[in-house]
Amino acid sequence: MAKRRIGIHLSTAGGVFRAAERAHEIGANTFQIFSSSPRMWRAQRLEASHCDQMRRLRKEFDCAPLVIHASYLVNLCSATELFREKSIEAFRGEVERALALGAEYLVLHPGSWKGLTRTEGLRLAAESIARAVEGVRFDDCDFRVLIENTAGAEFSLGGSFEQVAELIELVRGIVPVGACLDTCHCHVAGYDLVSEAGYEQTVQWVAGTMGLDAVRVWHMNDAKAARGSRLDRHQHIGRGTMGLEPFRRLLNDARFAHCAFIAETPVDEDGDELRNVETMRALAVGQRTKGSGFRD
Numbered sequence: 508m509a510k511r512r513i514g515i516h517l518s519t520a521g522g523v524f525r526a527a528e529r530a531h532e533i534g535a536n537t538f539q540i541f542s543s544s545p546r547m548w549r550a551q552r553l554e555a556s557h558c559d560q561m562r563r564l565r566k567e568f569d570c571a572p573l574v575i576h577a578s579y580l581v582n583l584c585s586a587t588e589l590f591r592e593k594s595i596e597a598f599r600g601e602v603e604r605a606l607a608l609g610a611e612y613l614v615l616h617p618g619s620w621k622g623l624t625r626t627e628g629l630r631l632a633a634e635s636i637a638r639a640v641e642g643v644r645f646d647d648c649d650f651r652v653l654i655e656n657t658a659g660a661e662f663s664l665g666g667s668f669e670q671v672a673e674l675i676e677l678v679r680g681i682v683p684v685g686a687c688l689d690t691c692h693c694h695v696a697g698y699d700l701v702s703e704a705g706y707e708q709t710v711q712w713v714a715g716t717m718g719l720d721a722v723r724v725w726h727m728n729d730a731k732a733a734r735g736s737r738l739d740r741h742q743h744i745g746r747g748t749m750g751l752e753p754f755r756r757l758l759n760d761a762r763f764a765h766c767a768f769i770a771e772t773p774v775d776e777d778g779d780e781l782r783n784v785e786t787m788r789a790l791a792v793g794q795r796t797k798g799s800g801f802r803d
């Protein structure tokens with residue numbers, strides 16, 4: 508089987524490049540970070556030496572792709588103009604930092620259109636992305652903005668594959684773009700990844716909307732809440748309402764061999780990051796449940 512890219516969201520405490528060292532320590536060959544605090548408008552500045560160090564370590568450890576998750580504050584389809592303007596500026600910073608770090612992907616939540624119609628929200632999100640990347644050149648790099656599907660909460664854009672596909676269509680040609688699908692979000696939004704027939708149907712649904720090639724990252728999160736609940740609470744892989752099977756299928760599905768599989772699971776105790784990565788690695792080589800990183 509082709510080598511799978513398996514990793515997890517990691518802390519950048521001590522310098523952004525430290526995440527590459529942490530990834531290597533836990534046996535991850537891809538990882539995700541925030542390039543600045545995800546809950547503060549004022550962005551941290553990245554030191555050029557730290558960016559160099561990140562490139563050097565990733566090469567040394569064969570760690571790719573590097574995925575950046577955009578700040579939670581960014582809402583590119585906010586009905587409030589001031590908030591939208593701040594979001595556009597913040598997102599531009601996200602793109603600039605991602606390029607400075609040599610990241611392949613920048614994951615973006617499409618936003619909340621509360622106070623507008625969904626169609627207006629979609630149009631505004633696309634327009635805001637276009638404004639944020641004005642003048643930025645993407646020629647010489649392997650970079651894409653990935654639109655993430657959401658849990659389907661009221662007013663949030665991207666709760667269905669159709670909505671993710673629509674936004675991708677609107678910004679294609681403006682910025683290199685693709686999709687990030689989150690297993691927990693799929694599940695609580697009502698898609699079936701758990702039953703065998705449901706999984707196949709869901710994959711066909713992805714193929715018929717954004718297309719399988721557009722999917723570049725799978726966020727590998729089990730769910731605390733029930734399917735269709737629209738409640739976004741991540742759980743350790745195999746420990747939630749989804750169980751191990753969906754993760755085993757995704758990791759062994761040749762149609763997603765080009766994707767990176769990145770957990771955003773809780774860190775409840777020491778070793779949780781290692782255990783979730785090990786669980787995925789065990790599933791990827793087709794081992795049974797007892798090969799999971801968690802003790803039963």
Ligand SMILES: [Zn+2]
Binds near residue numbers: 655689726771
């Ligand atoms: Zn996610």
Ligand SMILES: [Zn+2]
Binds near residue numbers: 689691741
């Ligand atoms: Zn989530």
